[in-house]
Amino acid sequence: MxxxxxxxxxxxxxxxxxxxxxxxxxxxxxxxxxxxxxxxPPDGTIARDAPQWAAAAQRPALTPALLARGQERYAIYCTMCHGLDGSGDGTVTARGFPRPADFREPEQKALGSGRIFQAISDGRGTMYGFSDRVSAPDRWAIAAYVEALQRTGRP
Ligand code: HEC
Structure with missing residues (x-):
């Protein structure tokens, strides 16, 4: 019982x-x-379709200062996976993280700065997004630098 x-x-x-x-x-x-x-919503909340976002989505003019900023930010946020030259041999990939494609491959070259900006912002596959830690102007600067890497083939 x-x-x-x-x-x-x-x-x-x-x-x-x-x-x-x-x-x-x-x-x-x-x-x-x-x-x-x-x-x-708390004060300062911005609606998804607000003009502030549209401004952030504008690609800034390509200047030496923008590229320099992009190069600096790329070194901080991207090299550990993509490598300094964009070949995808960053130190993290040597320890088992999936290796990203070489930025200089034709498929990657065809992305264009808009798609690169989007990939940095939202992430892609196993790569996380950076919109919470890298500002929109800096993401554009990095995208411009990645394009420069693709064109010149070296850092
Ligand atoms: C933790 C490692 C890691 C970091 C950090 C990282 N990436 Fe990636 N990235 C990847 C991997 C892995 C892929 C391939 C994703 C997939 O297809 O699954 C990728 C893909 C990409 C692509 C290709 C997107 C596409 O549509 O094919 C771009 C562009 C890119 N990364 C740019 C960047 C930039 C710029 C930074 C720095 C702001 C960055 N990544 C930081 C690992 C990383």
Whole structure:
């Protein structure tokens, strides 16, 4: 009898994962002071279609200063995987991380700065995105530098 009670007690702890506690968007949430699950976005939040983003999506003019900035940022954020010359032999790949393609391969050369900017921003495959740690102007500078690497074939 005691064993049966124990078995019932243990079974009661089992639940299927379909039923889990969650808040509905327009439901109540005692956690917040106003009691609503749907909270007002914090000050400074920018809508996805706001003009600020459009400005960030503009490619800046190609200048020696932009390329110099790109070269410096590339060395900081990209060389460990892509290598100084963009061949994909960074130190991280020697330790088992998937090796990226050589930037000087025809397929990579065909990307163009827009696609490169996008890859830096959002990431690609195993490569993480950098939009949370590298500003949009710097991502453009890096993209311009990668294109320069592709054209000259050397750092
Ligand atoms: C942690 C390693 C790592 C770092 C750091 C890294 N990448 Fe990558 N990158 C990769 C790998 C791996 C791929 C191939 C991704 C795939 O196809 O799965 C890749 C792909 C790319 C591509 C090709 C995208 C495409 O559409 O084919 C570009 C361009 C690129 N990286 C640029 C950069 C730049 C610029 C930086 C620095 C801001 C950077 N990466 C930092 C590992 C890295």
């Amino acid at each position: 005691r064993l049966l009670a124990l078995a019932l007690l243990l079974l009661a702890g089992c639940d299927n994962m379909v039923r889990q506690p969650r808040y509905d968007a327009y439901g109540e949430a005692p956690l917040f002071p106003d009691g609503k699950a749907l909270q007002v």
